[in-house]
Amino acid sequence: MAKMAASMVETGEDAFRKMFKRYRTKHPPPDFSDVLDFSTGKQSDKIIPVKLDKAAVSDVEVTRVGLQPVRNWRAFSLLEYPGFVFISNPFQPGCQAFWVRQCLKTYPQKPNVCNLDMHMSPSETQNIWEKSVPVLKTSPAVKRQAKTLVERLRWVTLGYHYNWDTKAYSADHHTPFPPELHLLSRHIAAACGFPKFSPEAGILNYYHSDSSLGIHVDESELDHSHPLLSLSFGQSAIFLLGGLCRQDPPTAMYMRSGDVMVMSGQSRLRYHAVPRILVAPRGQTPVEVEGCGPTTALQASSVVEPLSQEDWAVCCRYIQSSRVNVTLRQVLGPGQNFPDSTFPTPKTPGGQEGENHDGASGRDKRKRSSVETAET
């Protein structure tokens, strides 16, 4: 009886919040049978195929960034969600490892900004990777008290650095955007019909087994005509995609390693959340199974490089229980500048409102971290 009630689509003010709590509940585990799974091709009358622009990016170009030729991508949308595109892992076998390493080793480095910078000195947050590796290389059987800096990462910002306090980007807090990530996202966007997309800001969210991301809309970018791209690596998650109103009931879907999501057009400002990370039994991570080398030979001009044994071992260890999500955002419209005051003006009523898994403070109201973790 209780199960039946839980699987019914609810409407009304609390529909999203209830669904969030439902998927977050550990005991008893929720019924996952309503969660859409784009990877299996399991039929659902909600899922519709999407036609990509196969000529927008050549095979050579996509291969350089570790993607399969666009004609091989499996892209979908959802009925009544125009502008939403889900691409089921378009990466070449063996190439996700490179992007995982970038997220763990390269992007947390200065001049990028991370959550640790909020309460640690610049010298303490230098060489996060190098300081963590000796500990992460030790046997998992060795019990240790303190988490390494890599394990304490919650977010990293790139390009125009998102300010979690003002909820704004500003002209004076900008560092160069990683060129290889720029290229990867430009190719994905072009295949989805956005040849002019040029990411100017990136937010990396690091999730552990108990982490969640509250209900929110990404509306701090000044121009919403550009798509928002999302790339996921490591453990799977339940992603909830709602409507343009906070109370619209969401659709639940699995987001697995390598999956790419595009929120554009009428879906650019939809509410969304990540209530749960699904940690696979040890040894089952697809990225681990694939290994760290592309199955086809790398071109001389490839931006994807094979990983050293040590980097691969540490990345594997990390993603055995964690997930990294990268969102890519174009902040400004053509010829647009930041307004003099960087303080945002509320746009949609309640538009910035969110909630963490306790239903308490909003995601964008959190000062130090976008991802809420129940762990200590």
Ligand SMILES: O=C(O)CCC(=O)C(=O)O
């Ligand atoms: O982790 C995810 O899948 C979503 C991330 C997100 O919504 C965000 O960073 O704004």
Ligand SMILES: [Fe+2]
């Ligand atoms: Fe978001």
